[in-house]
Amino acid sequence: MKKIFLFLATSLIITIAFGCSKDNVAPSFSKFNQTKKPVNLVATFFKNSVAKTDSIRLTWDMQDTTSVTNYLVSWSDSSDFDYGNVRQAYINNLNTTYTLQTTNVLKSMGYTTVPDTLLHIVYFTVSALYNNADLVNFAGPRAVIDTATVNWK
């Protein structure tokens, strides 16, 4: 009887100790929280009818550039950014100005001919790319989206 009690008590203690330990630890987002988003993003369309080189100029500000190595510019044809034709371009410097050729922007989203609507809205955003001990080529949060209205004609 005593042996049975001892066996069961030991089994119960071992079961509780090893079988029921809480093994899940809450996830941490601290690595990613050190990233900042660019501010004051402005996208401006420039019409150049003579040279037929229309362009879109993007400017933004980045106050804290610690660990920022370059920027990632993204554009989409949808106000719900991720659900549109999203394209990206990496900028290999820390300049806060970038100019895109309108034709290239539109072609990249699949528009090869003049659409029915002469005016076309393109949504732009920019992210800072971080490189340090914790992050490798990691694109930080996106800047508030700005639009450029492209005039085809």
Added chain:
Amino acid sequence: MLKAVAITWLSVLLFFSSMGVTFAQNESSFVRAATVSKREAVVLSVLFPGLGQMTVGQKVKGVSFFLAGVASLAVFVNSNEDYKTKLDTYNRDKTILSDMATAGRKNYEDALKSYSNLEKQNNTLDDLHSTRNAALVCAAVVYAYNIFDVLFFTPSSNESQKSEIRKNVIVESALVDRKPGILVSTRF
């Protein structure tokens, strides 16, 4: 570990059940097994809640203990397995989130989605952990109370009980060309 304990426990239970059937095939042995002493009842209750009470004739109490024990163990085993399975998925997704920082060409928005998903999974795991512990505590309480009951509230088999059981068994066995299963049910 838990499975091993459960399997061992069930094996012991099955072994004793089969012994009961063997006893039942010999009438004199069966009568002897039916008139269990308090010590034997305690041993049976130690093996599984309610068995001791059932063997001394406290059928309702015995069945209640037995069902409570089975139910709490079933909930415990189920939530434990669920917890382990979901924990594997959670750990895998957690590694993916951690790797996003150094994998290159990953972005904050995807990391945020992954983190939100992980938080939900973590909450689910916390709930499962609570359920599992509650079921285990229930099983332990049922088990402890079952032992307490069989030690202090279960009457020991006296001679009148023995004769009554003996008479019942003899009458029953005379009626039918019985099978082991019928005799076992008569016993409880």
